[in-house]
Amino acid sequence: MSVGIRHDDLRRRNRAMVLSAVRRAGQPSRTEIAATTGLSHSTISAISSDLIHEGILAESKPSETASLKRGRPQVGLALSPEAAAVVTVVLSLNFLSVAVIDYAGQVVAEEQRRLDTLTMPRDELIGECTAIVRRRLEDPDLDVGSVARIAMGIQGITDSHARAMLWSPITPLTDIPFADILEKEFGIPATMENDCNMMAVALQWRDPDRYRDNFIAILLSHGIGMGLVLKGELFTGTHSSGGEFGHMIHRPGGALCRCGRRGCVEAYAGNYAIWRSAMGMSEDAEPVDVGDAEMRSLAAKAREKDGPEREAYRRAGEALGFGLGSLFALIDPAPVAMVGVSAAAFDLIEPALREAIAQTAGGQHSKSISFDTEPNELPLIREGCAMRALTFVDQEIFAPGVQARTGKQFA
Amino acid sequence: MSVGIRHDDLRRRNRAMVLSAVRRAGQPSRTEIAATTGLSHSTISAISSDLIHEGILAESKPSETASLKRGRPQVGLALSPEAAAVVTVVLSLNFLSVAVIDYAGQVVAEEQRRLDTLTMPRDELIGECTAIVRRRLEDPDLDVGSVARIAMGIQGITDSHARAMLWSPITPLTDIPFADILEKEFGIPATMENDCNMMAVALQWRDPDRYRDNFIAILLSHGIGMGLVLKGELFTGTHSSGGEFGHMIHRPGGALCRCGRRGCVEAYAGNYAIWRSAMGMSEDAEPVDVGDAEMRSLAAKAREKDGPEREAYRRAGEALGFGLGSLFALIDPAPVAMVGVSAAAFDLIEPALREAIAQTAGGQHSKSISFDTEPNELPLIREGCAMRALTFVDQEIFAPGVQARTGKQFA
DNA sequence: CAGTATTTTTTCGAGGCTCGAAAAAAAGCC
DNA sequence: GGCTTTTTTTCGAGCCTCGAAAAAATACTG
Known part of the structure; x- marks a missing residue:
């Protein structure tokens, strides 16, 4: 049964809405956000002011076409790249690829590796996956905000909670709980996604x-x-x-x-x-x-x-x-x-x-x-994983219940 | 793009939530509603007090098992039968059936009729449908609240907006906009539903x-x-x-x-x-x-x-x-x-x-x-049409924007 | 039968959110 | 430099939900 809307949810949802509008539109002005969300200018002003102070959004220079218009120029709002980062892991036939992506969606680091997935024993396959992620995360040159999410994509069948690989054509192994493994290894929330689903997610953004x-x-x-x-x-x-x-x-x-x-x-x-x-x-x-x-x-x-x-x-x-x-x-x-x-x-x-x-x-x-x-298909799958992880950060980390938000704000 | 939540929506949605909880549970107490919706007791108290004053809900005697418990007995809330009424029309092979149903879901009048749908010309088929509805609505013995919705069900293909029958095995005729016809004839919002969809809706309630x-x-x-x-x-x-x-x-x-x-x-x-x-x-x-x-x-x-x-x-x-x-x-x-x-x-x-x-x-x-x-299948289809129409009334008529509500309240 | 315990429901003040209107800001135009 | 136009912020008003406390309504207890 769906649940009633509590008063605190209001701000939470509208924050998520603003973040989603910015991610979708690129550099929308406050006025544009007000138009697409249907909220009032004052509300958008308040929410975006919060988000800027929290380092999640940043003002960017007005778009190049702005100088044609008459009044006060619009100020674009953009996702702050250093607000957070996510990691994508794509495991396909004989190929493993990892990328670190900043909050604005730019790839800041990546590594790819050939391996023989069809014959690899279980421990080794899991070991390769965690090792490649560890190498990217521990790279001293890496300069991103804290990594908030790992999204792994694989061809095959995953469980409905996006936690485990149940079966895959790339390996005879079955039932590997990659999400749990990654979470335990790095202490970062992780998901295990199906490749075709990620392709669809990527197409929706592209x-x-x-x-x-x-x-x-x-x-x-x-x-x-x-x-x-x-x-x-x-x-x-x-x-x-x-x-x-x-x-x-x-x-x-x-x-x-x-x-x-x-x-x-x-x-x-x-x-x-x-x-x-x-x-x-x-x-x-x-x-x-x-x-x-x-x-x-x-x-x-x-x-x-x-x-x-x-x-x-x-x-x-x-x-x-x-x-x-x-x-x-x-x-x-x-x-x-x-x-x-x-x-x-x-x-x-x-x-x-x-x-x-x-x-x-x-x-x-x-x-x-x-x-x-x-x-x-590989770039699509990676892109899908990235967007999946980033929208999770938008909605669950940067627009949580009120307690968590103020906690972050004053910590 | 989904739209932000405005402040007025809050009450509207929570009203709808309360009505839905009552329709589902039968005679829940305020405490039970608070539990299922996750809203606070004070909010439920306020909303149900409104709904009772508006004649949409009514207090009913506590359930028979209540006397076993210790404290103040729960007061059941029930849908007020006379708050509104809906009409269902089910057209199937050689058979037309109409029912008038009160807001609490009880059938208060019905009529059934055999007719030769396979050979009937267009005007006659439409005429039979409107005539049977008219007879039920104009019956002087009918004692219900104002009829707020008509839901018609038919075997075959309907359009995605639930407005028209596109094709049906029960007649060679095609593209009959029954929803528009009924709305124009009676000035009551109407929909044209697919029979199997209504069966599913009924099963969900049963x-x-x-x-x-x-x-x-x-x-x-x-x-x-x-x-x-x-x-x-x-x-x-x-x-x-x-x-x-x-x-x-x-x-x-x-x-x-x-x-x-x-x-x-x-x-x-x-x-x-x-x-x-x-x-x-x-x-x-x-x-x-x-x-x-x-x-x-x-x-x-x-x-x-x-x-x-x-x-x-x-x-x-x-x-x-x-x-x-x-x-x-x-x-x-x-x-x-x-x-x-x-x-x-x-x-x-x-x-x-x-x-x-x-x-x-x-x-x-x-x-x-x-x-x-x-x-x-016929009882299921009718039941589905009835629930479809009633939940529409719950959500769109009795939980509309604030303006309409206060208008109703003081009119 | 009066007092106590228990449960439900209402009341009330506080806090938070969005809104509209007005003000402020930041340009281009003449 | 003043005027117009557009964007953004500020401010007070109005709602809404919430938690705590009070009120209401019953069963239990000796």
Whole structure:
């Protein structure tokens, strides 16, 4: 049951609102903030004065176009970079990447590392993750505010509380409580996020006009993943991280999927599935890892001439189309972003995909569905993790209950 | 962008919260309301005193068990029946039913009518709907507060603003703006709701323990419909009313569906599909209407001995299972209520359904998924419409901005 | 049966928040 | 340099919620 609004919540929520408006708009003036939040000028003045005194916001020079206008120039408000910092950790197949990001969202330090995730034992994998974070945090050159949050992203299934990796294609290991591990190791609140969800979060910040209330981010990589935003909010399941779009059933009893079941969308559209089909292998053949370079040359071959390679992409498009069609039957069509190495081959996938969608209930407006492609998923995932961590700081650290705020103010 | 909280909103929201607590709990005392809302006793005292003076709430005798306890007995607060009234209109195949309901949720008048919806011309269908409402409203015996809302429910697709019927299986007519028609005719705000969504709303009120945050209501009738509640809120699409579960693709290119496409879940699990299959007709045969009595005797035959009837139900279960499995891959498993005439034959459907789910990604916890059945959909739909209309009154009429409230208070 | 204990509800003053109006500030314009 | 325009701050008023204390209404106890 939702809870009543107490009097103290008022200021707390409006503080969060102001911070959110500044993060979104970049350097809005107090007047602009008043307009977007619907609060009065006096309230915005009071809140921003507080935030400036607390070192969370800073006044910046008026924007360059300001000199054209008549009256008193607007003073832009910006996030104070040194107010806090966050750390992002992205663990993907054979690759680990960490970044330290200031409160204004700028990357101030980073480190990347290749490692063999598929064969690494549990302790070693965890050890690599904590070690790389420790190196960045203990770097004497690092000059940021106190680190307030760690957000880790991983391909696979995470639990619904964003605490643990339950299963991932990058390692045979399961149920690693990364959030707890990082919190215990560094004493900093941490979360474990699903990669596709972070892609969706990043898209929402990168292009809010296109990706606002309802959209879908699909990862076309070794596996097929999905991040779904509905009504402006990330949709995550009640038990696990999010939609297992790749494991919707395309053909009951069909091709063998990495998950062990048959007929999943991924068993037709994952890299290994496209490869398997292009090589003329059986649909029952065990999934194998295919490198990005191989996939790119496969796509080149498919573009060159009609043959089993092109047919493999066509079948991938068909599977994705039926999957999307079923999804659209449930949630109404929405913009789609295709991310990952096979998104670079979307020209080979799109025709069959559109044809399949058109045969489904969700395909009534199939022509109006627009697709965007982004071949490189890692920057998106990192960006999503960063924004996730930063908005947490905005809302939970810098706009807490009154007690905590005054505590900080006079400490 | 979400908007800041203005000072006046505070009281408005807390009033709404109190009304909601009373509607949910029945006859809670002020102390109980304070506990569930988290507001202080003084605030609850002030708000409920207002609401009582405005005639919206009334004190009722303490509950019978009160006499056991020691101190001052709790005074129950109840919704004042005469504070307002709402009207529900449910239009289904060959059947029109209207009820007038008081603010406390009791039916105070009703009328039902058989009519031939499939052949009726547009004007006549609209005319019947407005006429039956007019008769109930103008009945001199009717003794209720002013009617504040009309909620109409219909099987089929409604637009996302709950204003119009876009398409319905009960009539060849399309795009009837019932909400506008009713508003214009009676000067009372009206909405046009989807039947399955209303079933879900009703279930949430009937059994809040079982149907709270995430659950699914599936209508097994001529067509297959779904009402979906996620995070405690009805999920409706952005363009149309809700999930077209029945038109998810079960077998690409498969059996002919009423919608004209092929392979939809409905083309295997709708009454007409079960009938078609049981009678040994082709999967391409045109869908025909099958009466409830025929369906019941079909189910009886299927229970009696193994044969084409039993096989037809088995195939229906398989289609429903794969559809549910795909859905659960996206949203995590949740309790399911099967409603409608074929829900009475769920014993015939369930084994194949569970088997199909177990083969899908959503089926990991398939044994834990629980099904409930309710053969009669009409009472549920009406109840959902009633609650929808009443909660609208709670929130929009009795907890409006400050101006309107004081206006009402002193008028 | 009167006094005490217990629980619910109301009252009352304090503190905090937002708002509107007016004032102050900071420019460009003439 | 005065006037206009726009932004920002200041200030008093009005609400709202809260906590503490008081009042109300009952059961228990000897």
